Amino acid sequence: AQSVTQLDSQVPVFEEAPVELRCNYSSSVSVYLFWYVQYPNQGLQLLLKYLSGSTLVKGINGFEAEFNKSQTSFHLRKPSVHISDTAEYFCAVSHGSSNTGKLIFGQGTTLQVKP
Amino acid sequence: IAGITQAPTSQILAAGRRMTLRCTQDMRHNAMYWYRQDLGLGLRLIHYSNTAGTTGKGEVPDGYSVSRANTDDFPLTLASAVPSQTSVYFCASSEGTRMNEQFFGPGTRLTVL
Numbered sequence: 001a002q003s004v005t006q007l008d009s010q011v012p013v014f015e016e017a018p019v020e021l022r023c024n025y026s027s028s029v030s031v032y033l034f035w036y037v038q039y040p041n042q043g044l045q046l047l048l049k050y051l052s053g054s055t056l057v058k059g060i061n062g063f064e065a066e067f068n069k070s071q072t073s074f075h076l077r078k079p080s081v082h083i084s085d086t087a088e089y090f091c092a093v094s095h096g097s098s099n100t101g102k103l104i105f106g107q108g109t110t111l112q113v114k115p
Numbered sequence: 116i117a118g119i120t121q122a123p124t125s126q127i128l129a130a131g132r133r134m135t136l137r138c139t140q141d142m143r144h145n146a147m148y149w150y151r152q153d154l155g156l157g158l159r160l161i162h163y164s165n166t167a168g169t170t171g172k173g174e175v176p177d178g179y180s181v182s183r184a185n186t187d188d189f190p191l192t193l194a195s196a197v198p199s200q201t202s203v204y205f206c207a208s209s210e211g212t213r214m215n216e217q218f219f220g221p222g223t224r225l226t227v228l
Contacts, residue, residue, distance in 0.1 A: 006157075009155070032213050032214055034216060036219075041222075042221060042222075043119075043205055043207075043219035043220050043221045043222055044158075044205070044207075044217075044219040045219065046216045046217075046218075049216055051214050090157060090158065094213040094214075095213075100146070100163075100165055100211065100212075100213065101146045101148075101165075101209040101210065101211045101212055101213065101215050101217065102148070102160065102163060102173075103160075103217060105150075105157045105158040105159075106157055107155060107156060107157040108157045
């Protein structure tokens with residue numbers, strides 16, 4: 001069975017500092033990986049996705065993530081965070097080997113950016 | 116383009132009552148999904164539909180039903196609400212393949228007393 005683990009439930013960081021949000025997955029088949037962001041009282045929106053090719057993926061708002069197949073990880077990074085990056089971040093993996101659009105989500109990581 | 120709309124925005128409901136959460140998309144996506152979001156548990160899939168006329172059960176389907184009469188609409192019904200169904204409910208849609216991202220609605224906050 002597939003699963004996604006986000007290793008930190010909360011990550012506090014000061015403004016302009018770098019941040020890494022960790023995500024590990026387990027799967028017996030090839031995967032596609034996604035990071036979503038949820039701002040307070042809103043739905044989720046896509047930050048970036050890995051389908052194939054370069055293992056370093058760049059997304060919106062200066063975020064990037066690196067796919068590491070040997071470590072089954074897809075960590076999200078930003079070199080300098082802003083107050084406006086305060087939000088909940090979800091890692092997700094495509095479901096199974098059948099060609100459906102179902103996703104399996106991690107538990108979420110709350111990024112708290114402090115002034 | 117509105118994307119995905121959900122109604123109502125929030126609702127307080129007495130236990131035992133029937134409730135339908137509405138979801139409409141205007142992107143002509145094949146697939147649609149219903150999730151519930153609970154603190155510390157992330158998003159859990161309730162039901163999904165790969166295309167109009169078909170539905171499937173997700174991770175937590177008990178107590179919920181869905182229908183997909185057309186491409187645009189995907190209502191979620193609680194036949195007899197219970198307090199454990201208090202949650203924030205999100206509807207999403209996608210093109211429907213493994214490579215496609217999902218687009219989310221703004222959510223419905225439901226409280227069952």
